[in-house]
Amino acid sequence: MTINNQPIPTPTDPINPIMSAIDTHNMESLPTVTKQPSVSAYQSFREPLWDIHEFVRLVLGKESPGFQIFVKKNGDKRIEPLSLGKRFYRLMNNFMARILKGSDPAGFVGLFRDCCIELKLYYNPFGKSGDYHRPSADGKDMNGAELFNVLLELIRKRALNDRRCKDYLNFDEDYDLNELKSVVRYFDDLFQDNPKILVVRVDLGYQADEADKISFERAHGDIQRFINYRQWQACFKHSIGYVIGRERGTSSTTENGGNGRGYHFHCFILFDGQKVKNDVELAKQIIDYWQHRIVNSRRTPADEQTKIWYFNCNHKARTSGYRYDGIGMVQHSDELKRWHLISALIYLTKHSQALGDDVPPGTRALTKGQYKPRALETRGRPRQLMIQGEKVSVRRGGHPSGDFLQPGPML
Numbered sequence: 543m544t545i546n547n548q549p550i551p552t553p554t555d556p557i558n559p560i561m562s563a564i565d566t567h568n569m570e571s572l573p574t575v576t577k578q579p580s581v582s583a584y585q586s587f588r589e590p591l592w593d594i595h596e597f598v599r600l601v602l603g604k605e606s607p608g609f610q611i612f613v614k615k616n617g618d619k620r621i622e623p624l625s626l627g628k629r630f631y632r633l634m635n636n637f638m639a640r641i642l643k644g645s646d647p648a649g650f651v652g653l654f655r656d657c658c659i660e661l662k663l664y665y666n667p668f669g670k671s672g673d674y675h676r677p678s679a680d681g682k683d684m685n686g687a688e689l690f691n692v693l694l695e696l697i698r699k700r701a702l703n704d705r706r707c708k709d710y711l712n713f714d715e716d717y718d719l720n721e722l723k724s725v726v727r728y729f730d731d732l733f734q735d736n737p738k739i740l741v742v743r744v745d746l747g748y749q750a751d752e753a754d755k756i757s758f759e760r761a762h763g764d765i766q767r768f769i770n771y772r773q774w775q776a777c778f779k780h781s782i783g784y785v786i787g788r789e790r791g792t793s794s795t796t797e798n799g800g801n802g803r804g805y806h807f808h809c810f811i812l813f814d815g816q817k818v819k820n821d822v823e824l825a826k827q828i829i830d831y832w833q834h835r836i837v838n839s840r841r842t843p844a845d846e847q848t849k850i851w852y853f854n855c856n857h858k859a860r861t862s863g864y865r866y867d868g869i870g871m872v873q874h875s876d877e878l879k880r881w882h883l884i885s886a887l888i889y890l891t892k893h894s895q896a897l898g899d900d901v902p903p904g905t906r907a908l909t910k911g912q913y914k915p916r917a918l919e920t921r922g923r924p925r926q927l928m929i930q931g932e933k934v935s936v937r938r939g940g941h942p943s944g945d946f947l948q949p950g951p952m953l
Contacts, residue, residue: 591651591881592726594637597630598650599713601697608694609671609687621671621687631690634668645878648866648885652706657696661689715893721908722891725785726884731913732783733874738815739782741869741883742825742856746832747806749849753791754804756848758901761788761805768807768836769909775835777827783812783911787890790897805897806851808890810869810883812911821856821870829854 608627612620623631641647641655643664658664669675671687684692701707709716732739746768748756765786772778787808811828818824829852838847859869868883890908897907 591640591647591877592884593633594640594654595650595881597633597637598654598697598701599710601626601694602701602711603714605698607691609691611687611691619672619685621685623671623687626694627671627687627690631668631671631686634663634690638663638667640877642878646865647878648882649706649710649888651881653697653701653704656704657693657700660696661693663689663693710888717888718891718893722888725887725891725908725910728783728785728910728913729880729884731915732812733880735916736782736814736816736874738871738873740813740815740818740821740824740871742811742813742821742828743869743886744809744811744825744828744832744855745806745851745853746809746829747851748804748837749851750804752804752849756804758805758897762905764836765807768809768832771835772831775827775831777824777831778811780814780817781811782814783913785810785812785887785890785908785910787887788897788907788909789890810887815871815873819871822854822860825854825856 604626606624606626608624608631610622610624612622614620637654638658641651641658645655646652647655668686668689671690672685674683674685675689701711713719747753748761765788769784769786772781788805789808790805809828811824813824829850832852833850837850856869858864859867866882866885868879868881868886872879872883897905
């Protein structure tokens, strides 16, 4: 395909200057990565729905449109893609194809889905940026570039009143993006080696009446022993990793969850889902390990034991449930549940997760295990991913880490 005898770059080529001057008469403009589920290879699948989060984050961080559109004297339109248009326009159809209809994603992904539904993009996805798509509100024809600009404006407008996004409006200032990306890569690396992971989440700490007695040194020592000694505990036999967030609540008020529990820890313990299944029972064993092996010992007299606080999140997920459930058994192909798992971890990277003034400089509020890749397994059939109810085959083995938003070639 050419414009004025010049080749159009493929999705894997960098954008070149010829894309900055496109007439609607040519109807040849920014190519899109269209949905072809039976033959597609999604290289960016390592970051499930994270790329949509990144798109919305960048949209809210800018005020510029995706395209500048100039009307010539003869009525033709000249389209110049700006940064958002260059980077994301070709990915829009894949973004929409990766969110199941009827699902309720958390955070920015849910906002993106609602905006797409309002604009009826599920039923009329993006074509070439110069092609006419539908009439606008004033009855005039609207091309793909104009529709993309309308989507950006709607995202910015709805984000201001969307309860799912109220904590994310100043995302770059409020959260440690590098730490969060590191956690995302950690989980994606683990999913490359494990078709399913059992995620056990327990919150551990000390009862409110004990909180004032627990110093940072004591709390830090307890969680370090929790990490270091787990290899000798039967309940961790099939553990493949962990992410632990440290937090300090106010010990004498009802802030921070309502019980003022001082130093406490949000623990995500990850297990090989092919070897263990009972997440609720594992959570109970981990809580017992915290109480009788870490905070207290079996030899500690009853009147000298420190009272612990805990919360079994997996038990709540089984009984009353969570709106955005990312724990329990998580399949490699379940993009939505993997996204909800990441959404729960976003909170732990917030800069305001202060540990107090008596904490040594450089102390990290978040810690995670080290990924040790397995030997590359080339045997067996390719993994089957479900995209809009259709199967997509992807290669086994990891893809090189890099930019979250590099589209894969269409096969």
